[in-house]
Amino acid sequence: SKEGGGARYKDPTRPLNARIDDLLGRMTLAEKIGQMSQIEREKATPDVINKYFIGSVLSGGGSVPAANAPPEAWVKMVNDMQGGALSTRLGIPMLYGIDAVHGHGSVYKATIFPHNIGLGCTRDPELVKRIGAAVALEVRATGIPYIFAPCVAVCRDPRWGRCYESFSEHPELVQNMTSIISGFQGEIPAGGRKGVPFVASGGRRNVAACAKHYVGDGGTAGGINANDTVATFHELLSLHMPPYYNAVIRGVATVMVSYSSFNGVKMHANHFLVTDFLKKRLRFRGFVISDYQGLDFITTPEHADYLLSIKLGILAGIDMVMIPFNYTEFIDDLTLLVQNGTIPMSRIDDAVRRILRVKFTMGLFENPYADTSLAGELGKQEHRDLAREAVRKSLVLLKNGKPGDKPLLPLPKKAYGGSILVAGSHADDLGSQCGGWTITWQGFTGNNNLTAGTTILDGIKRAIEPAGTDVVYAGNPDADFVQRNKARFDYAIVVVGEPPYAETFGDNSNLTIPAPGPDVIRNVCGSIRCVVVIVSGRQLVVEPYLDAIDALVAAWLPGTEGQGVADVLFGDYGFTGKLSRTWFRSVEQLPMNVGDAHYDPLFPFGFGLETQPSKF
Numbered sequence: 001s002k003e004g005g006g007a008r009y010k011d012p013t014r015p016l017n018a019r020i021d022d023l024l025g026r027m028t029l030a031e032k033i034g035q036m037s038q039i040e041r042e043k044a045t046p047d048v049i050n051k052y053f054i055g056s057v058l059s060g061g062g063s064v065p066a067a068n069a070p071p072e073a074w075v076k077m078v079n080d081m082q083g084g085a086l087s088t089r090l091g092i093p094m095l096y097g098i099d100a101v102h103g104h105g106s107v108y109k110a111t112i113f114p115h116n117i118g119l120g121c122t123r124d125p126e127l128v129k130r131i132g133a134a135v136a137l138e139v140r141a142t143g144i145p146y147i148f149a150p151c152v153a154v155c156r157d158p159r160w161g162r163c164y165e166s167f168s169e170h171p172e173l174v175q176n177m178t179s180i181i182s183g184f185q186g187e188i189p190a191g192g193r194k195g196v197p198f199v200a201s202g203g204r205r206n207v208a209a210c211a212k213h214y215v216g217d218g219g220t221a222g223g224i225n226a227n228d229t230v231a232t233f234h235e236l237l238s239l240h241m242p243p244y245y246n247a248v249i250r251g252v253a254t255v256m257v258s259y260s261s262f263n264g265v266k267m268h269a270n271h272f273l274v275t276d277f278l279k280k281r282l283r284f285r286g287f288v289i290s291d292y293q294g295l296d297f298i299t300t301p302e303h304a305d306y307l308l309s310i311k312l313g314i315l316a317g318i319d320m321v322m323i324p325f326n327y328t329e330f331i332d333d334l335t336l337l338v339q340n341g342t343i344p345m346s347r348i349d350d351a352v353r354r355i356l357r358v359k360f361t362m363g364l365f366e367n368p369y370a371d372t373s374l375a376g377e378l379g380k381q382e383h384r385d386l387a388r389e390a391v392r393k394s395l396v397l398l399k400n401g402k403p404g405d406k407p408l409l410p411l412p413k414k415a416y417g418g419s420i421l422v423a424g425s426h427a428d429d430l431g432s433q434c435g436g437w438t439i440t441w442q443g444f445t446g447n448n449n450l451t452a453g454t455t456i457l458d459g460i461k462r463a464i465e466p467a468g469t470d471v472v473y474a475g476n477p478d479a480d481f482v483q484r485n486k487a488r489f490d491y492a493i494v495v496v497g498e499p500p501y502a503e504t505f506g507d508n509s510n511l512t513i514p515a516p517g518p519d520v521i522r523n524v525c526g527s528i529r530c531v532v533v534i535v536s537g538r539q540l541v542v543e544p545y546l547d548a549i550d551a552l553v554a555a556w557l558p559g560t561e562g563q564g565v566a567d568v569l570f571g572d573y574g575f576t577g578k579l580s581r582t583w584f585r586s587v588e589q590l591p592m593n594v595g596d597a598h599y600d601p602l603f604p605f606g607f608g609l610e611t612q613p614s615k616f
């Protein structure tokens with residue numbers, strides 16, 4: 001019968017392809033196009049999902065059921081939507097997706113891990129896999145089974161606003177960090193088929209992942225977001241493609257297409273790279289999803305010719321469209337294009353087959369509803385301890401003592417004179433130490449209880465006040481304050497850096513430390529032995545201040561567990577981090593990456609001084 005009923009596709013003992021064939025054979029064009037449609041949470045009522053057979057829903061950056069929503073509220077929201085999907089004729093479950101750039105970033109009191117640029121500096125794929133597994137549990141705690149992560153961009157220019165989402169400028173380091181996919185989805189069992197979508201569906205403690213943004217997102221001209229990556233095919237294959245080999249082998253369930261272009265051809269309209277290369281040459285068997293309004297941006301201005309955009313995107317090989325708002329227009333236009341023969345049914349069937357393969361593989365048909373049994377996983381101490389370990393291992397020590405001086409780090413917990421100075425805006429700013437994609441798309445500044453965490457200053461106080469050291473904090477001390485007080489302090493810790501940003505808002509062509517950071521460095525380090533800690537999404541201009549600085553630490557964007565910084569500053573652990581990116585002298589040198597013929601860095605790729613844990 002054409003109805004769902006006791007149909008073969010509902011029988012989990014049936015072979016995967018038999019279930020797909022049975023279900024596909026029953027589907028109308030409207031049901032097929034519904035599966036290819038992903039809409040935004042705020043549009044996704046159970047009625048809309050039911051009426052249009054919607055196959056997927058997403059939370060865009062910051063799109064939450066309510067401010068500070070607890071896991072239970074997320075689970076209820078997802079399950080209400082799922083009820084709309086399961087009440088359709090064939091009862092195909094919908095797939096809810098969300099970004100998890102550095103942990104379950106949209107969710108109140110989730111553990112926020114260091115951004116990928118810092119994880120690359122750990123050189124620890126096992127650690128990163130453990131992080132993936134922890135993030136999967138925190139995402140499942142809210143009833144969500146699919147994340148738009150990891151970003152496997154190979155960022156070749158730090159002027160790009162998304163460079164912190166990239167593990168490294170070096171493709172091999174990014175390839176190694178694809179271990180996070182096995183954390184998110186679960187490890188393919190020994191002897192299990194590689195290169196096909198895999199999500200450990202048994203325990204429901206894993207999520208479907210998404211390698212993004214295919215391909216060359218990190219190689220755009222001048223690091224301009226969503227711009228043109230001009231390169232030979234060989235350069236594309238040797239610099240930007242390698243992480244996708246690893247992602248496919250690890251069974252990544254989905255791949256997201258990049259807004260960027262390759263030699264002037266929009267990736268969202270690139271049949272050769274999406275279909276001929278990814279699907280045929282690499283034999284990727286999961287589904288390809290567009291980026292948010294990615295079809296609209298095929299044309300300039302965006303959405304200028306939506307019929308054309310849909311034709312080009314779907315024929316290029318995109319299987320699911322992150323619409324996300326104008327879903328009736330999308331559905332009507334795609335229906336028209338199929339009915340008038342512009343898009344063959346075979347292309348639609350390929351897309352739906354891939355989507356169904358992921359949904360069957362991850363057990364979504366057997367477990368369509370979430371429950372609150374994992375609510376305790378959200379932000380639990382074990383995950384915060386893991387994040388703290390990642391912070392420790394991500395820190396890179398770039399300088400430790402002026403020429404002729406003895407090393408300044410590790411610092412003594414007991415200050416000889418009894419007091420130390422902590423200065424700089426970023427010492428006491430949870431939002432800034434987390435960076436973009438935290439609670440909101442662009443992130444936030446300050447500590448205003450938007451989530452739970454430990455600032456770098458809190459961590460310093462907890463580390464040394466018990467030893468009897470008095471910590472004096474001054475966010476922006478002027479020269480007068482320093483002159484009047486310098487004799488009080490054994491040393492100073494200066495924490496400065498960038499404000500939070502995401503995507504185009506982070507595109508930056510000067511990469512200077514934002515004011516008043518340079519003044520704080522000059523005022524403090526000119527009079528007191530100082531450790532400068534830079535909190536940023538990438539390398540910044542530091543050469544002008546280097547001589548005045550006694551010790552220099554790159555902390556990147558550590559996330560909620562700021563105590564990890566103090567752990568290493570005061571010697572509970574040694575510095576082990578190595579640069580995942582070349583630290584330039586000036587922006588005029590950019591782009592400049594390890595392996596370039598002309599390579600004149602301030603600190604080279606792989607650089608990082610080490611210290612031993614201190615006894616006392």
Ligand SMILES: O=[N+]([O-])c1ccc(O[C@@H]2O[C@@H](CO)[C@H](O)[C@H](S[C@@H]3O[C@H](CO)[C@@H](O)[C@H](O)[C@H]3O)[C@@H]2O)cc1
Nearest residue numbers: 059060061099148212226259291292293297441503
């Ligand atoms: O082409 N272009 O020039 C362009 C510029 C701005 C856009 O604007 C758009 O609007 C934003 C408003 O929410 C969206 O977040 C996306 S970002 C997008 O969102 C996904 C879902 O959150 C993430 O998984 C992806 O990794 C991320 O790239 C985009 O920036 C769109 C396109």
